[in-house]
Amino acid sequence: MSILTWTYIMVGLTFALYLTIAWVSRVKTTKGFYVAGGGVSPLANGMATAADWMSAASFISMAGMISFLGYDGSIYLLGWTGGYVLLALLLAPYLRKFGKFTVPDFVGDRYYSDVARFVALLCAIFVSFTYVAGQMRGVGIVFSRFLEVDVNTGVLIGMAIVFFYAALGGMKGITYTQVAQYCVLIVAYLIPAIAISLKITGNPIPQLGFGGTISEGANAGKYLLETINGLNTDLGFAAYTKGTKSMLDVFCITMALMVGTAGLPHVIIRFYTVPSVRGARLSAGYALLFIALLYTTAPAVASFARYNMINTINNTAYADAPSWVKNWEKTGLFAWMDKNNDGIIQYSKGTAFKDKPTFTKETGAHGQRLMSNEPSADNGNEVYIDNDIIVLANPEIANLPPWVIALVAAGGLAAALSTASGLLLVISSSISHDLYYRMINRQASESQRLTVGRVMIGIAVCIAGYFGINPPGFVAQVVAFAFGLAASSFFPIIVLGIFDKRTNREGAIAGMVIGICFTFFYIVNIKFMGGTAWFMNISAEGIGTVGMVINFLVTLIVSRLTAPPPPEVQELVESIRYPRGAGGAVDH
Amino acid sequence: MEKSLAQYWKTNLTYMVILLSIWGVVSYGFGVFFAEQLNAIKLGGFPLGFWFAQQGAIYVFVVEIFVYYLLMQKLDREYDVHE
Numbered sequence: 001m002s003i004l005t006w007t008y009i010m011v012g013l014t015f016a017l018y019l020t021i022a023w024v025s026r027v028k029t030t031k032g033f034y035v036a037g038g039g040v041s042p043l044a045n046g047m048a049t050a051a052d053w054m055s056a057a058s059f060i061s062m063a064g065m066i067s068f069l070g071y072d073g074s075i076y077l078l079g080w081t082g083g084y085v086l087l088a089l090l091l092a093p094y095l096r097k098f099g100k101f102t103v104p105d106f107v108g109d110r111y112y113s114d115v116a117r118f119v120a121l122l123c124a125i126f127v128s129f130t131y132v133a134g135q136m137r138g139v140g141i142v143f144s145r146f147l148e149v150d151v152n153t154g155v156l157i158g159m160a161i162v163f164f165y166a167a168l169g170g171m172k173g174i175t176y177t178q179v180a181q182y183c184v185l186i187v188a189y190l191i192p193a194i195a196i197s198l199k200i201t202g203n204p205i206p207q208l209g210f211g212g213t214i215s216e217g218a219n220a221g222k223y224l225l226e227t228i229n230g231l232n233t234d235l236g237f238a239a240y241t242k243g244t245k246s247m248l249d250v251f252c253i254t255m256a257l258m259v260g261t262a263g264l265p266h267v268i269i270r271f272y273t274v275p276s277v278r279g280a281r282l283s284a285g286y287a288l289l290f291i292a293l294l295y296t297t298a299p300a301v302a303s304f305a306r307y308n309m310i311n312t313i314n315n316t317a318y319a320d321a322p323s324w325v326k327n328w329e330k331t332g333l334f335a336w337m338d339k340n341n342d343g344i345i346q347y348s349k350g351t352a353f354k355d356k357p358t359f360t361k362e363t364g365a366h367g368q369r370l371m372s373n374e375p376s377a378d379n380g381n382e383v384y385i386d387n388d389i390i391v392l393a394n395p396e397i398a399n400l401p402p403w404v405i406a407l408v409a410a411g412g413l414a415a416a417l418s419t420a421s422g423l424l425l426v427i428s429s430s431i432s433h434d435l436y437y438r439m440i441n442r443q444a445s446e447s448q449r450l451t452v453g454r455v456m457i458g459i460a461v462c463i464a465g466y467f468g469i470n471p472p473g474f475v476a477q478v479v480a481f482a483f484g485l486a487a488s489s490f491f492p493i494i495v496l497g498i499f500d501k502r503t504n505r506e507g508a509i510a511g512m513v514i515g516i517c518f519t520f521f522y523i524v525n526i527k528f529m530g531g532t533a534w535f536m537n538i539s540a541e542g543i544g545t546v547g548m549v550i551n552f553l554v555t556l557i558v559s560r561l562t563a564p565p566p567p568e569v570q571e572l573v574e575s576i577r578y579p580r581g582a583g584g585a586v587d588h
Numbered sequence: 589m590e591k592s593l594a595q596y597w598k599t600n601l602t603y604m605v606i607l608l609s610i611w612g613v614v615s616y617g618f619g620v621f622f623a624e625q626l627n628a629i630k631l632g633g634f635p636l637g638f639w640f641a642q643q644g645a646i647y648v649f650v651v652e653i654f655v656y657y658l659l660m661q662k663l664d665r666e667y668d669v670h671e
Contacts, residue, residue, distance in 0.1 A: 066642075071623070074641035078615050081646050085611045088653040089604050093660075207643060211634040223633030241627065241638040250620050276671045281660060285653035292646050299642040577597055578669040 006406035007146045014184050014410045015161060018417070021180055022165030022173040030449050033170030034101040034429050040175055040273040046286025048178035049270045051185065051418035053080075053261075053291060055131075056138025058298075059185055059415035064387030066302035067309070070232070070240035073302065075250055079257025081288060081295050086262040086491075088284035092271040094498045096280035097576040101272060102426075103265045103490060104434040110497040111505045112569055114439060119512050123489045124265040124430045129463070130482040131266075132423040136468025138416035145331055145392065146409035155468040158417060163461045166421045166428075167454045174421045175273060181414035186293055188411025191404055192394040193297045196304045199398050200224065206300035217311070228303060231310045236349035236379075240306065252542030259548055260483030263491035266422040269429070277579035305390040308397055313383065314347040318366040321345065324396040329369055332357060333386035336368050339375050340382075350379030357384055424464065428456040484523055484540070488515035488547025496555055501573045507559030515551030519544055596667040603659050607652050615645040 027033050040048070058080070066073030098106055103124055108117025136155050143154025165173045197209035201224060214220055219227045229239040238244045245253075261267060270287075271280045312322055318336060328334040335357040336345055343366050353373035362370045392412075395404045432453040437444050444452070489512050496503040496511075525531035526540040533539055535546060564570075575581075618626060623637030631639050664670035 071638055071641065074619060074638075077642055078619060078645055081649055082611065082615050085608070085649050085652055089607060089656055211632040211639070213633065225633050225635070225638070241635050243623065247621060251616060254615070254620065278657075278661060278664070278671060281653075281657045285650065285657055288650050288653055292650050296643055296646055577600075578593065579664055579671050580669045581671075 001402065003402040003405050004146075004148065006402045007409050010403070010406035010410040011147065011413060014180075014414065017180055018161065018165055018177045021176045022169045025172045025176050026168045027170050027172050028450075030433075030446055030453070032172050033450055033453050034425075034433060035269075035272040036170070036172040036175045038099075038273060039275055042274055042279040042283035043286055044175065044179050045270060045274050045279070045283040047182040047290055048175045048273075048418075049267065049283065049287035050290035050294075051178040051182035051414070052270060052422035053267060053287070053419070054185065054294060054415055055419040056135055056142070056412060056416035058294065059189065060138065060142075060388050060391050060412050063298040063301040063305065064390035066299050067306045067390050068387065070238065070306075071243045072245050072250070073299065075253045075257065077295055077299060079254045080261060081291060082254070082258040083261025083267075084284055084288040084291070086258060087267065087271070088281060088288075090495050090498070091262060091268065092280040092284050093277045093579070094576045095268060095494070096271050096274065097277050097579060097581075098572075099272070101269075101433055102429050103268050103494075104430060105438075106497065107490075107493065107508070108434070108438065110569065110572065111493070111508045112566065113505045113509065116493075116505060116509050116512070117434060117438065119509065120490070121430050121434045123485060123512075123516065124434075125427055127264065127482050127486050128266060128423045128426045128430075129460075129467075131264075132420055132427070132460075132464040133467035133471065135416045135420035135423065136464045137471050139413060139420070140468055141388075142409055142412040142416065146406070146412075152469045155465055158413075158420070158468075159461050159465040162417055162421050162424065163458060166424050166461075167457045170453065171269075171273060171425055174425055177421065178418045181418040182290060184407075184414040185411040185418075186290070188407045188414070189294055189297060189391075192391075192398055192400060192408060193301050195398040195400055195404075196308075196394060197300065200304050200307065206304075207296050210300040210303045214307075224303060224307060228306050228310075231307070235310065235314065235347065240303070246537065248536065249539055249542055252538045252545040256487050256542050256544035256548075257483055259487040259491045260544055261486075263486035263489065263494070264482070265430075265486075265490070266419075266426045268490075268494075269426055270422075301394065302390065305394070305397075309385070309390075310347065313345050315344060317344050318368055319343065322397070324393045327396065328389050328393055332359065333389045333392075335359075335371060335384040337371060337373070337375055337382050337384075338364060338366065338368065339380065341365075345382060346380055347383045348379060348381045350381045351376055352379075352381045352384050420464065424457055424460045427460040428453050431456045481520075481523055484519045484544030484547060485516055487544035488519040488551050492548055492551040492555060496552070496559075498573065498576065500556070500559075501570050502564055503555055503559045504562055504565045506562040507555040507557075510558045511551040511555030514554045515547045518550055519547030522547075592667055593669070596663065596669060599663055600660065603656060603663075607656055610648065611652060614640060614648045619645050 031037050104117045104120040107120035139158030140151040140155040143149050144151040165177050193206045194204055197206040198204050201209040201212045202215035203209035203212050210224055214222055214224055225241055232240050274280050274283050337352050353375045357371045359369045360372050364370050436452050437449050493508045493512055522543045523540045619641035626637035627635035629636040
């Protein structure tokens with residue numbers, strides 16, 4: 001059977017599975033809709049959190065980024081896992097004991113203020129929309145590459161599927177679908193990784209393999225990482241295992257990603273779904289274990305790919321290049337501009353030509369696709385490689401059968417859909433619960449609120465789909481926003497809300513507003529107005545760390561200068577510190 | 589009762605401080621600030637600093653969360669605040 005047939009079968013089967021789960025777990029109550037009735041087992045919640053967390057970017061792009069960045073890629077590995085320690089120790093158990101539905105719920109109640117609630121609500125919606133646009137695009141891209149349908153059609157199909165199971169099952173449907181999606185995506189990630197590890201190092205465990213020796217070819221017997229260091233420096237790149245960024249910047253970016261992770265509403269909300277405080281602590285452990293399975297494999301895949309890429313491409317005649325090169329050239333993820341007309345691919349540091357490849361309809365002397373881009377004169381590099389190839393082309397590089405390639409497509413879709421659905425639920429619950437029920441219509445009946453929740457999912461899917469079809473040019477830039485804003489807004493005031501009884505309404509609002517504004521304008525200045533990183537050369541990706549520190553300081557100082565919170569709020573803080581009495585999530 | 593609850597909370601904070609210190613040391617200490625120096629040590633084919641940044645710190649994170657879970661489960665029972 002062909003790859004395409006296999007892909008249709010794989011994707012069809014997994015979609016049918018998701019829809020069946022959604023139908024079985026459909027809900028009739030708001031509690032089921034927002035927090036899955038608070039009855040999800042820690043193990044299942046751990047898997048769902050892992051799927052929720054690992055997006056199309058983690059699945060498709062991350063290994064590729066690390067492959068090109070080498071040591072500097074560690075910021076993503078550390079940043080996107082370390083936040084779970086903060087979650088498990090500082091947030092999850094207490095928010096579970098608090099036992100409401102959403103993050104703005106906690107902020108609004110703890111700071112006895114609808115202003116604080118509203119600010120938190122706006123942050124939650126903004127952060128989630130930023131994120132979800134990228135996911136819908138991811139769905140479209142996987143569809144277009146593997147199923148040969150138009151990107152836009154892919155986005156529409158993805159929208160329909162997500163809408164169906166999110167609106168029907170709410171958090172409950174999403175949770176159990178995410179469990180299935182985790183299984184699909186991790187199997188799809190590990191099979192090619194193990195195969196490549198075996199092929200290059202002879203070790204079936206990728207995590208160990210990339211510290212081992214190369215098993216065949218000219219470099220047989222040498223340590224893989226040392227060999228890559230050598231290849232990298234020969235071609236003008238920095239050594240693979242050494243960093244190029246400043247330590248302060250690496251620290252700030254990693255910290256912003258960690259704290260941002262712990263402050264992301266779609267991650268926090270998952271810990272409301274388990275039945276107990278104990279369950280919240282345990283399920284954070286499971287979540288990180290399941291995430292770590294992929295996150296420790298990714299850097300191994302990255303180094304295998306780096307070795308393989310340089311070895312098979314550089315100084316190879318285009319006519320002799322392996323078939324995956326030509327397959328991915330068709331999709332525009334790989335391009336070769338024969339700058340010195342020798343028919344041989346030369347790969348080295350620098351960009352081969354300006355911007356992304358714009359292909360003309362013609363092909364060159366060796367059959368390669370020609371481009372209208374202006375070649376860069378300052379380097380001899382002839383190759384353009386998109387980060388995403390690393391994971392997507394893995395099965396072909398390892399000569400795996402077509403069904404594995406199909407499985408990778410299904411895995412990419414699972415990663416994108418699971419994250420998108422979690423985010424859509426946050427948007428829907430923010431509007432239908434925090435805005436409509438808590439602030440507009442306190443008399444709304446259960447069924448009215450469910451209807452509003454479902455309608456909001458519909459509207460959110462449409463907006464997300466719109467951005468998926470017409471991606472704003474700045475999708476890559478806005479990721480810095482999502483983490484920076486989550487780090488500089490939610491994290492400090494939730495932590496202080498739990499650990500400092502004296503923190504009051506005035507402090508929290510001042511801290512949130514000043515933290516966000518600082519981070520927001522710093523990022524806008526760099527990313528959109530061409531400004532410089534004026535604060536100690538910290539990049540836009542890392543400034544959330546500084547915003548977080550500012551938020552902490554402002555909140556603490558303003559709280560000390562104004563009246564302490566009322567006694568009942570101090571009692572609330574006292575009560576969330578002790579696990580006993582955490583019933584189901586309370587509807588207020 | 590009040591006193592013992594205060595004691596419970598204090599022990600919890602101690603656990604947290606210890607675990608978060610380890611968290612900081614393996615990721616930022618070994619993986620970032622002292623990575624260069626640690627890279628002189630080799631763990632098989634891995635330079636040690638690089639290994640902490642791309643593997644070791646993540647393993648430690650996972651273990652830490654489970655350790656905290658077990659410590660707190662014991663503490664909850666000791667002070668009779670478990671669910």
